[in-house]
Amino acid sequence: MEEPIVDGGAIRKLWLGEARKYHEHLLRLDAESRRNRFGGAIADELIDAYSKTVMGVGTVVHGFLIDGIVRGVAELRPLGAAFPTEAEVAFSVEKPWQSHGVGSALLERTLLAARNRGFKLLHMACLAENRRMQQLARKFDAELTFDFGSVIGEVEAPHPTPLSVIREMMEDGHGFATAMLEVQSRLLRPA
Numbered sequence: 240m241e242e243p244i245v246d247g248g249a250i251r252k253l254w255l256g257e258a259r260k261y262h263e264h265l266l267r268l269d270a271e272s273r274r275n276r277f278g279g280a281i282a283d284e285l286i287d288a289y290s291k292t293v294m295g296v297g298t299v300v301h302g303f304l305i306d307g308i309v310r311g312v313a314e315l316r317p318l319g320a321a322f323p324t325e326a327e328v329a330f331s332v333e334k335p336w337q338s339h340g341v342g343s344a345l346l347e348r349t350l351l352a353a354r355n356r357g358f359k360l361l362h363m364a365c366l367a368e369n370r371r372m373q374q375l376a377r378k379f380d381a382e383l384t385f386d387f388g389s390v391i392g393e394v395e396a397p398h399p400t401p402l403s404v405i406r407e408m409m410e411d412g413h414g415f416a417t418a419m420l421e422v423q424s425r426l427l428r429p430a
């Protein structure tokens with residue numbers, strides 16, 4: 240299910256075949272947003288290389304799309320091998336769509352996905368001067384620990400509940416049985 244945030248825009252998961260759309264979005268970020276997204280000024284070539292890694296196994300990518308073009312992304316990437324309980328999150332919204340609630344909506348979806356996957360801790364790296372991202376994280380009660388020039392936001396992801404599974408399923412437009420089976424198989428794995 241897609242829900243409008245900005246007129247004509249909607250948030251949904253991006254799939255493997257849509258990696259190119261994510262890549263093009265990252266290349267369109269203005270210099271300041273690109274620096275904030277990657278913690279420094281990076282060249283197009285590095286974005287090309289980074290984009291090849293974004294749709295890895297277990298990574299959940301939510302996109303904000305208008306007319307089929309990705310204008311915002313939230314990435315949830317499990318940390319560690321086997322059965323990770325921690326993940327890294329990263330956000331990017333193209334300048335004209337910033338400050339319209341897109342980042343908040345992407346974070347909300349990402350927290351829901353994290354909760355349903357049993358992640359206990361989410362790491363978010365952002366520059367100390369990136370007040371907008373810090374403000375956004377605080378809205379969701381993130382605990383922020385200052386570390387040299389950067390801020391690491393650590394977000395407690397609460398346990399999944401039947402309701403949180405249903406919410407994710409509805410947002411994806413999937414069948415409940417499929418969603419429930421997916422979540423159960425994740426939860427039944429040995430810790």
Ligand SMILES: CC(C)(COP(=O)(O)OP(=O)(O)OC[C@H]1O[C@@H](n2cnc3c(N)ncnc32)[C@H](O)[C@@H]1OP(=O)(O)O)[C@@H](O)C(=O)NCCC(=O)NCCS
Nearest residue numbers: 272275276330331332337338339340341342343370371374
């Ligand atoms: C950070 C980012 C993802 C936020 O997305 P967004 O769509 O602009 O966020 P929202 O519109 O939901 O606003 C988030 C909050 O920040 C606040 N905010 C907006 N501009 C701000 C500013 N200049 N300074 C401080 N807070 C600001 C908003 O008021 C809002 O809080 P509120 O809803 O309580 O008013 C987006 O700005 C972005 O892509 N920036 C570049 C990349 C980046 O910094 N990524 C984060 C590191 S991975």
